[in-house]
Amino acid sequence: MASGKLDATGWRRLTGPGPGQYRFGMSEEKSSVLAGLQAALPLVLGYFPIAFSFGVAATRSGLSGTEAFALSLIVFAGASQFLAIAMVVSGAPVIVAGLTLAAMNLRHVLYGPTLLQKAGTGAGRWSWAWAFALTDEVFGAALGALSKGQRFTEGFMLVLGFCAYGAWLAGTLAGAWAGGGALDAYPAVGAALDFMLPGLFLALLLSILSGRQVPVIVIAGLATVAGTWWGSSTTGLFAGMIAGAAAGVILPQRRLSHAL
Numbered sequence: 589m590a591s592g593k594l595d596a597t598g599w600r601r602l603t604g605p606g607p608g609q610y611r612f613g614m615s616e617e618k619s620s621v622l623a624g625l626q627a628a629l630p631l632v633l634g635y636f637p638i639a640f641s642f643g644v645a646a647t648r649s650g651l652s653g654t655e656a657f658a659l660s661l662i663v664f665a666g667a668s669q670f671l672a673i674a675m676v677v678s679g680a681p682v683i684v685a686g687l688t689l690a691a692m693n694l695r696h697v698l699y700g701p702t703l704l705q706k707a708g709t710g711a712g713r714w715s716w717a718w719a720f721a722l723t724d725e726v727f728g729a730a731l732g733a734l735s736k737g738q739r740f741t742e743g744f745m746l747v748l749g750f751c752a753y754g755a756w757l758a759g760t761l762a763g764a765w766a767g768g769g770a771l772d773a774y775p776a777v778g779a780a781l782d783f784m785l786p787g788l789f790l791a792l793l794l795s796i797l798s799g800r801q802v803p804v805i806v807i808a809g810l811a812t813v814a815g816t817w818w819g820s821s822t823t824g825l826f827a828g829m830i831a832g833a834a835a836g837v838i839l840p841q842r843r844l845s846h847a848l
Contacts, residue, residue: 624747631752636759643763653764660760721749808832
């Protein structure tokens with residue numbers, strides 16, 4: 589009987605007779621799937637009600653249920669979808685709406701390379717698939733799991749990302765079916781749902797916070813507040829991204845130089 593061992597992607601390389609073949613390492617992949625399900629549970633619980641709110645808001649703004657679902661299916665960007673509704677209702681040109689949404693989501697460009705750097709040889713042929721599902725919250729959950737010792741596998745990332753994606757689609761569908769007036773009688777619930785998405789992301793980041801990261805977070809936060817105060821929320825977002833990235837590079841180098 590052929591023997592072998594798992595490689596970095598979770599496949600078993602056979603060392604017995606015959607040409608080199610791969611057989612899936614079921615025990616390790618099963619643990620990755622279970623870990624992905626565990627990490628995805630908070631996102632599923634958070635995404636469904638927020639997506640429900642989006643479905644309600646979309647139909648209230650005049651979109652059909654099919655259009656609301658298609659927006660979640662294609663965009664899958666949380667807060668950006670609410671902005672898209674507002675811009676469509678206000679009559680903004682499509683190119684302006686597209687560029688605005690692209691600017692808001694530019695930070696996502698950094699998520700894939702960051703995880704790939706941590707993955708090392710663990711990233712393989714399915715990176716394009718799990719990268720599609722990388723939202724703020726999925727990225728935060730993945731970082732949190734990796735910081736607690738979870739081994740990076742594509743099975744883990746696929747389960748984590750697409751459980752969140754499925755919850756978002758299901759919530760949108762339910763909200764669109766319920767109709768635009770579903771939350772009119774519950775204004776407090778609607779207000780709470782508005783805060784749930786940033787609150788969920790903040791909770792995920794706090795779970796992996798360490799003392800040496802506090803100065804970077806403070807600098808990014810101050811830059812975000814200043815940019816928003818003197819400009820707009822988009823300006824604040826960019827200011828926070830740039831200031832946080834610069835602080836994250838400069839401060840560790842200064843600590844190293846002082847140590848030497």
